[in-house]
Amino acid sequence: MLKNEVKTTCSYCGVGCGIIVKKDSNNKIYVEGDKDHPVNKGMLCSKGMNLHYVANDTSDRILYPEMRWSRSHPRERVSWDDALDRAASVFKSIIKKHGPDSVGFYVSGQSLTEEYYIANKLTKGFLGTNNIDTNSRLCMSSAVVGYKKTFGEDSVPISYADIELADCFLITGANPAWCHPILFRRLEKHKEENPDVKIIVVDPRKTDTANFADIHLQLIPGTDIILYNAIARSIFERGLINEEFINNYTEGFDKYKEQLGETTVKEASKLCGVSEKDIRKAADVIGLAKGFISMWAMGLNQSVVGTDKNFALLNLSLITGQVGKPGSGPFSLTGQPNAMGGREVGGMANLLAVHKDLMNEEHRREVAQFWGVDKISPTPGLTATQMFDALESGKLKAIWIACTNPLVSLPNTHRVEKAMKNAKFVVVQDISFKSDTVAYADLVLPAAAWLEKEGTMTNSERRISYLPKEINAPGEARPDVEIFCDFAQRMGFRGFNYNSAEEIYDEYAAMTKGTNIDVSFLNYDRLKNEGTFQWPVSEYRHPGTPRLFQDKKFYTPSQKAIFNIPAGIVNTSLQPNEAYPLILTTGRVRDQWHTMTKTGKVSRLKTHYPRPVLEINPVDAYLSKIKDGDITEIKSENGTVRVRAKVTENIGKGVVFLPMHWGKQLQSDLNRANNLTNTHIDPQSKEPDFKFTRVSVSKYKKP
Ligand code: SF4
Incomplete structure (x- = not known):
């Protein structure tokens, strides 16, 4: 480290890449990836590598009360x-x-x-x-409930380092190629070096992540629970469940088995819009894996049944005994x-x-x-x-x-x-x-x-x-x-x-003493001098904890992991009808972040996806007399959005996609995807249903 350099962490997504900040004689900031950082090993994505533009440009800043x-x-x-x-x-x-x-x-x-x-x-x-x-609350509260009810506490069991130890990944409701790019880069490299590694992606869209997958299960939005249960049933039918783990370290398997028995794989295939062959193929890959990691984000969480989707997904790790050992476990990806x-x-x-x-x-x-x-x-x-x-x-x-x-x-x-x-x-x-x-x-x-x-x-x-x-x-x-x-x-x-932020940290750290997230032996000095640490850090000179539950003792009263049964398998969102026949799903684009108050300032980040567009399948576009590039009007019970159409096979029939970043300040309030979305929330996690809004789409005609 040079004198005019300082180490810090990227302020965008939850991957948490290490950054070296350099200052020139005019106090201008430059950034580069920190080669010694365990997360990114020197790499930065487009957003991270342009962070200095945001820091140097104060033209939009609020300066006074x-x-x-x-x-x-x-x-x-x-x-x-x-x-x-x-x-x-x-x-x-x-x-x-x-x-x-x-x-x-x-x-x-x-x-x-x-x-x-x-x-x-x-x-x-x-x-x-x-x-x-x-x-x-808008992005991960369903995962919090899932972890708490399954493991007894909100505890992500594994680390990025487990990626390089796994041979099977189920990525669902997430597009890490765009939204967690450095994490995805690690995954890509792992697969390049180990061709036997298998990647299954569940997504109603053909995203860059899905294009990289060995198996893409392009499900009908909202049918996730049916799909995960069908995968579990197929694993069960093939005799690939881990009985030793289930018997010794879990509770509630019998009830779960009952729910799995209610829907055959064939029936599930029809309901999800995914072939029975692909469901069985995915089940075999998961069931035979040495190390199985599931990764998910908003596609699962942002739903009226988001918690139940989490339960159904977490159960796949329990049925296969893929928790508490290297290269295996469920891994929710945080967006912030x-x-x-x-x-x-x-x-x-x-x-x-x-x-x-x-x-x-x-x-x-x-x-x-x-x-x-x-x-x-x-x-x-x-x-x-x-x-x-x-x-x-x-x-x-x-x-x-x-x-x-x-x-x-x-x-x-x-x-x-x-x-x-x-x-x-x-x-x-x-x-x-x-x-x-x-x-x-x-x-x-x-x-x-x-x-x-x-x-x-x-x-x-x-x-x-x-x-x-x-x-x-x-x-x-x-x-x-x-x-x-x-x-x-x-x-x-x-x-x-x-007198300082450090005093606040010390107070919090003291509060953690004796808990499962104990950081009472981690202070600013250690963080400044020794780098980053994964909690708990519960003893003097403790190096941090990359992996939880290696002793198979969970944080529940019985110390066993719990199979939680989804209340139902059907999505309870408002279903499409004659007036609003299509399902809108919203999401993120590669080079923008949140509501663009920071990334929107950087012109080079606007070239990849310069303005919001509606992704629509050619069949739906034909039925609505919409051509690629036409201005479309999208309506729901809550409001209207007007953007150009991108007609693409990347999205399934009956589904349309809008990015959520654009607001009034940056374009017009008619570009704001959330004009359309519902305030319905998951009753358990209180997370909103961003991924399922019924809408109509038509070609916009000037009055
Ligand atoms: Fe920042 Fe990109 Fe790393 Fe996320 S992946 S922390 S946005 S550099």
């Missing part, structure tokens, strides 16, 4: 004192009049662990409400850089810090005692979409939104707009005016960005890394922890007078 006294006045620049005094006075008065559950915080999987921890301590410990949720860190510190409405459970009285008491407060409220907090429902109905009066852009990313954005207008007080704490959400703020607070503050993050494989502060934030922007702590003190709360 802004406030408006009433909705009929424009916002004006104010001092930090005025801004936070007003926030504290409004929050106090609303809480006094309507109670603590009338306010809420909506935070982000991009927040650092220290920020997440403080926001949760402030809300659950001191404001007295559990109304704090995160945009990670610190979705995992947020889960660790209880950054969701139904969680408490260190994986404690909000609904457990003893856990609430322990956390309250640690924070020195009387109690934690037993009332479950509002989750992401519920918070905006409550704003719309008037139950929630004030919302504080930090580091996320719900006006583009939440489902049914017209409803979100209505909710924001109906709120009595909206605080938006962010870095960029490119966020559509800023327009609705009564109070705007400028936050520091990547490299402008220090803290830690945890990637998809439980790997904690330290991110240093390397440059000063522009204008008066401040680190989020400083903003939260300053506000807390103005509310009159004690316990927020930290």
